[in-house]
Amino acid sequence: MKKILLLSSCAIVLLFTDCRRKSTNPPVDTTVNELDVLTDFANVLVNPNYQDIQAKAALLNAAAQTLASSPTPANLVLAQNAWRAVRVPWEQCEAYLFGPVEDFNYDPATDSWPVNTVELDSVLNSTNALTLADIDALPFTLKGYHPAEYLLFGVGASKTAGELTPRQLQYLVSLTQSLYNSTTALRNSWDVSIPGNFTETLITAGAGSTRYATRKEAFVAITSAMANICHEVANGKMEDPLAAHDSTLVESQYAHNATEDFKNNMIGIQNAYMCRYNSTGISLHDLVASYDLSFDNTIQSQINTAIGSVAAIDPDYGKAIFTQVGQIQNAQAAINTLLGTFNQLTNFMQTTIKD
Amino acid sequence: MKKGIVIFLVTGFILIFSMCRKPYLFPDEKYDEQLSGGSQTSFDFTSQAFSILFSGMSNYEEDLHNLGDAAFDHSFVAAPAPINSGLGPAYNNVSCVSCHHNDGIGVPTTGEAQSSLLMRISLPGKDIDGGPLPVPGYGTQLQDKAMFGKSPECTVNISYTYQTYSFPDGETYELRSPLYTLSNLYLPIAGGYLLSPRLAPPVFGLGLLEAIPANDIIANADEYDANGDGISGKPNMVWNPETNTTSLGRFGLKCNTATLLTQVAAAYNNDIGITSHLFPLETIHGQTQMDDLDDDAELSDEILLAATFYVQTLQVPARRNISDQQVIKGKQLFMEGKCETCHKQTMTTGVNVAFKALSNQRLHPFSDLLLHDMGPGLADNRPDFDANGNEWRTSPLWGVGLFEIVNFPAYYLHDGRARTLTEAIMWHDGEAAQSVNFVKNLSKADRNALLKFVKSL
Numbered sequence: 001m002k003k004i005l006l007l008s009s010c011a012i013v014l015l016f017t018d019c020r021r022k023s024t025n026p027p028v029d030t031t032v033n034e035l036d037v038l039t040d041f042a043n044v045l046v047n048p049n050y051q052d053i054q055a056k057a058a059l060l061n062a063a064a065q066t067l068a069s070s071p072t073p074a075n076l077v078l079a080q081n082a083w084r085a086v087r088v089p090w091e092q093c094e095a096y097l098f099g100p101v102e103d104f105n106y107d108p109a110t111d112s113w114p115v116n117t118v119e120l121d122s123v124l125n126s127t128n129a130l131t132l133a134d135i136d137a138l139p140f141t142l143k144g145y146h147p148a149e150y151l152l153f154g155v156g157a158s159k160t161a162g163e164l165t166p167r168q169l170q171y172l173v174s175l176t177q178s179l180y181n182s183t184t185a186l187r188n189s190w191d192v193s194i195p196g197n198f199t200e201t202l203i204t205a206g207a208g209s210t211r212y213a214t215r216k217e218a219f220v221a222i223t224s225a226m227a228n229i230c231h232e233v234a235n236g237k238m239e240d241p242l243a244a245h246d247s248t249l250v251e252s253q254y255a256h257n258a259t260e261d262f263k264n265n266m267i268g269i270q271n272a273y274m275c276r277y278n279s280t281g282i283s284l285h286d287l288v289a290s291y292d293l294s295f296d297n298t299i300q301s302q303i304n305t306a307i308g309s310v311a312a313i314d315p316d317y318g319k320a321i322f323t324q325v326g327q328i329q330n331a332q333a334a335i336n337t338l339l340g341t342f343n344q345l346t347n348f349m350q351t352t353i354k355d
Numbered sequence: 356m357k358k359g360i361v362i363f364l365v366t367g368f369i370l371i372f373s374m375c376r377k378p379y380l381f382p383d384e385k386y387d388e389q390l391s392g393g394s395q396t397s398f399d400f401t402s403q404a405f406s407i408l409f410s411g412m413s414n415y416e417e418d419l420h421n422l423g424d425a426a427f428d429h430s431f432v433a434a435p436a437p438i439n440s441g442l443g444p445a446y447n448n449v450s451c452v453s454c455h456h457n458d459g460i461g462v463p464t465t466g467e468a469q470s471s472l473l474m475r476i477s478l479p480g481k482d483i484d485g486g487p488l489p490v491p492g493y494g495t496q497l498q499d500k501a502m503f504g505k506s507p508e509c510t511v512n513i514s515y516t517y518q519t520y521s522f523p524d525g526e527t528y529e530l531r532s533p534l535y536t537l538s539n540l541y542l543p544i545a546g547g548y549l550l551s552p553r554l555a556p557p558v559f560g561l562g563l564l565e566a567i568p569a570n571d572i573i574a575n576a577d578e579y580d581a582n583g584d585g586i587s588g589k590p591n592m593v594w595n596p597e598t599n600t601t602s603l604g605r606f607g608l609k610c611n612t613a614t615l616l617t618q619v620a621a622a623y624n625n626d627i628g629i630t631s632h633l634f635p636l637e638t639i640h641g642q643t644q645m646d647d648l649d650d651d652a653e654l655s656d657e658i659l660l661a662a663t664f665y666v667q668t669l670q671v672p673a674r675r676n677i678s679d680q681q682v683i684k685g686k687q688l689f690m691e692g693k694c695e696t697c698h699k700q701t702m703t704t705g706v707n708v709a710f711k712a713l714s715n716q717r718l719h720p721f722s723d724l725l726l727h728d729m730g731p732g733l734a735d736n737r738p739d740f741d742a743n744g745n746e747w748r749t750s751p752l753w754g755v756g757l758f759e760i761v762n763f764p765a766y767y768l769h770d771g772r773a774r775t776l777t778e779a780i781m782w783h784d785g786e787a788a789q790s791v792n793f794v795k796n797l798s799k800a801d802r803n804a805l806l807k808f809v810k811s812l
Binding site (some may be wrong): 098104105112117122126139188211220225234235239248249 | 399400401404421425430432433434435436437439442449452453456457468501503504596630643678759760762763764790
């Protein structure tokens with residue numbers, strides 16, 4: 001009898017334990033439409049993000065032209081601010097480096113690093129023409145964001161307006177025009193009005209897409225890209241200079257913009273998960289929450305922690321690797337935790353997306 | 356008593372011989388066909404499918420892989436520079452990843468930043484090590500880019516002619532034949548030079564291929580077709596600068612390189628203009644455009660070894676849809692058409708007690724890592740060690756079904772002339788002529804099944 005009572009008690013405990021586990025994460029809203037998530041990912045997030053990069057690249061080019069015509073300290077600051085401004089949406093879009101940006105090398109074409117300063121100085125010291133066509137013909141390490149940064153900020157963010165030479169300014173104007181053209185091509189690659197655009201490729205996943213035979217593949221591409229940027233930031237961009245105790249390994253070092261770049265990478269992840277850029281759409285967050293609120297809360301919380309931990313690092317990352325090792329390691333740990341969670345999210349997509 | 360002794364002896368003999376028998380091998384059906392890289396098979400089928408780190412690595416090994424991963428991405432710049440110094444003076448591209456996009460196959464163009472096609476050059480004959488004979492002033496590879504103030508060695512021009520063909524059922528396909536010409540040569544060139552185009556191949560699974568015992572590869576060779584099946588299979592014995600001996604070549608599109616360390620160091624040297632302890636001289640050493648910098652070796656051993664370790668420790672993507680009836684049918688046709696004679700399905704790595712990730716792995720590379728005559732259409736007519744002008748290495752087919760995902764648009768064959776798998780198959784000739792004839796005469800449904808099988812790899 002004692003045994004029976006014990007068994008009965010165990011059974012009741014197990015029964016209630018099981019019920020409780022299930023009731024922790026009840027389906028909140030099972031009506032989230034997977035196609036809506038993909039459609040809004042393209043239309044609410046990626047397209048506006050790419051449009052923003054293009055618009056801010058145009059402003060940078062305009063600021064470069066103003067600086068070239070009147071190289072005053074105030075105009076240098078305006079051009080420097082325009083450079084920082086275009087970096088924001090660019091770094092944010094690195095949370096989804098798939099599709100044309102990857103296929104057609106828009107990333108290395110505009111964001112190669114380090115700058116080939118020896119050759120850049122050689123070009124400047126020559127009498128070669130510096131038209132747009134001349135700059136377009138140069139290797140990736142002589143054009144894009146970082147050569148513009150080198151010209152605008154100089155080593156150690158010490159550039160003064162008086163140091164700008166006419167040829168530097170001419171190079172800068174053509175360079176920023178070339179950059180604008182690249183951002184336009186990137187933007188056009190997702191533009192729904194242009195045949196063969198990637199928006200269509202994404203939203204027709206599993207329904208005739210030339211890239212994604214199933215919708216699941218498209219979701220996995222998105223979540224894998226989010227995981228990849230976590231790995232690149234924590235274990236590459238942050239780790240390499242830290243491990244080598246070498247500030248020359250820091251990207252965006254001329255403008256002391258590395259920490260800001262890292263933060264925007266993390267914000268880009270948040271934008272991707274929440275599907276928001278100027279406005280908000282139906283998101284991965286909505287989809288995950290409809291199945292598992294707890295998992296969704298974990299993801300959101302870990303994203304916020306990652307953003308906060310990066311923001312705690314000195315803006316001059318080249319200095320921080322010597323003075324804020326603890327803060328950097330905290331940020332790396334937070335991002336790596338998020339990386340692990342995104343790997344779980346990819347598994348979640350593998351099992352959740354049915355077609 | 357006598358009977359007892361006899362029983363004892365018989366039992367003893369049986370036991371002894373049982374114990375001497377070789378270890379039991381599982382029958383094929385006991386292995387999971389999906390696991391193309393054995394236990395080092397990944398299930399990532401995104402655009403990053405070729406970039407997955409080996410599993411079960413120690414922290415040290417993972418750190419070394421990550422260091423190599425970063426090195427693979429590094430853009431080199433002109434010397435002197437605080438980091439990544441030493442580009443050129445003449446070069447083909449600025450980084451490994453510039454050609455091996457996403458660790459995958461390249462783009463068959465030349466002269467552009469993302470171009471991944473390079474051109475080997477030599478004169479008829481062999482050098483002192485048995486390799487291609489350098490062309491004075493140009494060496495054995497044309498560098499079509501150069502630092503500011505220097506001249507690229509030349510411009511490599513590619514033009515295609517297009518020809519449409521039909522299967523017996525009326526379906527058409529188009530093959531494009533490339534014509535390679537040189538212009539803007541930086542100095543006069545010797546006549547009678549030989550050219551060989553090479554498209555950057557994928558770099559995953561290479562550590563596993565390196566771990567296959569040389570004797571197992573050579574065992575499949577049949578250079579003079581002794582078995583009369585029309586298929587030769589020839590090993591390329593090449594100069595190994597690591598050991599200063601002749602070794603079995605297994606890397607490079609003509610098996611002209613013995614080890615991954617040599618392959619990586621040679622690529623740094625020839626493609627990017629970066630010197631290392633293995634190749635301490637600039638590729639343009641002795642040429643008129645040589646720089647006068649005393650900065651060699653430009654690549655530290657640490658980075659060279661890390662980059663090598665990186666390509667040694669990239670997993671192989673798993674096969675997909677292996678239970679699909681069309682895929683099963685396609686595999687049957689692949690076997691029936693004797694494609695598997697060269698694109699050998701299964702190889703096993705040797706025992707490696709020091710690095711178990713590479714040890715005793717049952718692989719499905721779909722390659723015998725040997726040279727085969729591919730016919731005049733694909734011939735480069737340029738010998739490379741023991742490889743003659745008609746011979747190419749059997750390309751491993753593992754991962755080929757993911758080329759469209761990892762490197763869109765995808766290109767196939769040694770110079771990327773094929774834009775689809777159908778084109779790639781139909782370019783086969785020479786020893787593969789019988790297989791191509793088999794494919795030509797398949798029904799459309801069977802051709803589709805065959806393609807679906809290849810896409811499952």
